[in-house]
Amino acid sequence: MASIPGNCLLRGVVITALLSLLMDTTRAITIEVIPKLPTPNSDVTLKVKGVSGIIRSFSWYNGSNPSASNQILNYIPSLQPPQTKGHMYFPQAEGLPNGSLLIKDFVKKFEGVYTVQIQADSPLQASVSVTMSVSLSAWMDGAHGIGVQLIPQYPVVSQSVTLSVTGVTGTIRQFSWYKGSSADTNNQIFSVIPSANSVTKGPQYFPRANWLPNGSLQISGLVPTDQGNYTVLMYTAESTTQDTVSLPVYEPVSSSGISTDNKEPQENQPVTLTCSANNAEQILWSKNGVPLPPGLTLSADNRTLTFPRISRSDTGQYRCEASNAVSKIISDPYTLTVNYGPENLKIKGTLQVTSGYSTSLECSADSVPAPTYQWKFNGTNLESQTNTLYIQQATPESAGNYTCIGTNSVTKLSRETSVYVSVNDYNPSDNPIGPGPIAGIAIAIILVIALVAALIFLLGIRRRHSSSKQEKKSTENGHTSAQGIEMDESTLQYSSIDFSAQRGLQRNEHVVPDNTVYAEVRRQ
Structure with a gap:
């Protein structure tokens, strides 16, 4: 910590409120700074007032725009431990059950804007999200203090960082850097006299550490073991001051996904989902693309999501x-x-x-996964193992009890239900022509049509044959009649078709004897 005279007071306090409402009621909370005029290195409480209902959770942020990147801490009273660290957490910050924030050993570097978000139950059992911002400014009366700023603010492994000293007045005569929270000789990295360009290496010196003329410390090629507290002791012509800064070294987050202790959970069984992630400071869960609904159980670090008695409504993508x-x-x-x-x-x-007609029965059930089906008829297993059973051309023997049995391959549970199917005798008054006679008539009609078509075809061939024969005889005999009568080019052939029920179909063909007299008729 910087060595700051005890008469330095925290002068300015600016409070702004950003209020987000749910429901139609108006609610307001305020933040009170206690004490109003704190002395340096004293404890400061940012007390939240006006919260109604039970606090379910709250978060404090560094800045006026709450986000995961500037969260100081998250506090869930129902969990043990209730507090989890955020990206901007510092050891002096502590959440209190009433939603307040305690900052121990308040010094200049803790100046800034602080935002609290509270999730609380209203008397109407509604939830309200409230955002409050409080700005803390500290000025010193006649005193000079130094601070250390990290550049960049979030150092990453294998990169470089500068622990930049600010607030130095006067000429720097000497400065020393230490690995730790105190200026102990055993913790010294090096001591520098800028005017003489003299460097004295200490027990904690390492080659990647370099000094800058303004008293700053630069570390290159960061490794995870570099993180920790660093203290600078500054000697000027006017004063001797020191300050300590906490150096985090971040590694990129890596994840192997979500695992479970129950790969085929059944309803009402306990199930735990675990998020496997390395180097993560915050873990957030979502279901079907939106934040988790209230009432689910998360571990203190949010790595595990537990369902004490899972239900079908918990099905989804996480x-x-x-x-x-x-x-x-x-x-x-x-x-x-x-x-x-x-x-x-x-x-x-x-x-x-x-009787004589067909029907079907369809079985259905609510089940995940879909069940397998088995049918029984009057207690005897049937071959059908689908959800639909077909009864073809029912007979009186088809009447009876039909039972459907559904079995879930995961839950190993089976359920069954039965219906009675009755078969009515065929009644001619209901249908004068049954399905059997109708089919016979249709076949007979088709056969008759085919037979008639065949006869017409044969007669056509016969007529063409007779016509050719007559033409030939006419050519051989010449013209035999003086009356000029000319016969037709074809000679009519007669045939008789006789249907007999006993002998089947017979064809008797009577041909007119070839004694026709031909005559030629000539025009005058």
């Missing part, structure tokens, strides 16, 4: 987002399927069928 100040990664979706059933087994179909 993702976890792991992040730190320098990187973020979102897992592949994990599809959580809750197995249950079979339930509500039903049989649909025609339960009264006329």
Whole structure:
């Protein structure tokens, strides 16, 4: 910490409120700074007032725009431990059960804007999100203090960082850097006299550490072991001051996804989902692309999501987002399927069928996964193993009890239901022509049509044959009649078709004897 005279006071306090409302009621909270005029290195409480209902959770942020990157801490009273660290966490910050923030050993570098978000139940059992901002400014009366700023603010492994000293007045005579929170000789990295360009290496010296003329410390090629507290002791012509800064070294987040302890969960069983992530400072969960609904159980570090008694409504795609100040990664979706059933087994179909006709029965059930089906007729297993049973051309023997059995391969549960199918005798008054006679008549009509077509075809061939024969005889005999009568080019042939029920179809063909007299008729 910087050595600051005790008479330095925290002068300015500016409070601004950003209020977000749910429901139609107006609610307001305020933040009170206690004490109003704190002395340096004293404890400061940012007390939240005006919260109604039970506080479910709250978060404090460094800045006026709350986000994961500037979160100081998150506090869930129902968890043990209730507090989890955010990206901007510092050891002097502590959340209190009433939503307030305690800052121990308040010094100049803690100046800034602080925002609190509170999730609380209203008397109407509604949730309200409230955002408050409080700006703290500290000025010193006649005193000079130094501070150390990290450049960049979020150092990353294998990169460089500068621990830049600010607020130095006067000529720097000497400065020393230490690895730790105190200016102990055993912790010294090096001591520098800028005017003489003299460097004395200490027990904690390492080659990647370099000094700058303004008293700053530069570390290149950061490794995870570089993180920790660093203290600078500054000697000027006017004073001797020191300050300590905490150096984090961030590594990119890596994730192996979501795993579970129950790969085929059944309804009402306990299930735990675990987000596997390295170097993550914050983990957020989502279901089907939106934040988790209230009432789910998360571990203190948000790495595990537990369902004490899972239900079918918990089915969905889950993702976890792991992040730190320098990187973020979102897992592949994990599809959580809750197995249950079979339930509500039903049989649909025609339960009264006329003899000679066909029907079907369809079985359905609520089940995940879909059940397998087995049918029984009067207690005897049938071959059908689908949800539909077909009864072809029912007979009186088809009447009886039909049972559908549904079995879930995961839950190992089975359910069954039965219906009675009755078969009515055929009644001619209901249908004068039954299905059998209708089929016979249709076949007979088709045969007759085919027979007639064949006869017409044969007669056509016969007529063409006779016509050719007559033409030949006419040519040989010449013209035999003086009356000028000319016969037709074809000679009519007669045939008789006789149908006999006993002998079947017979064809008797009578041909007119070839004694026709031919005559030629000439025009005058």
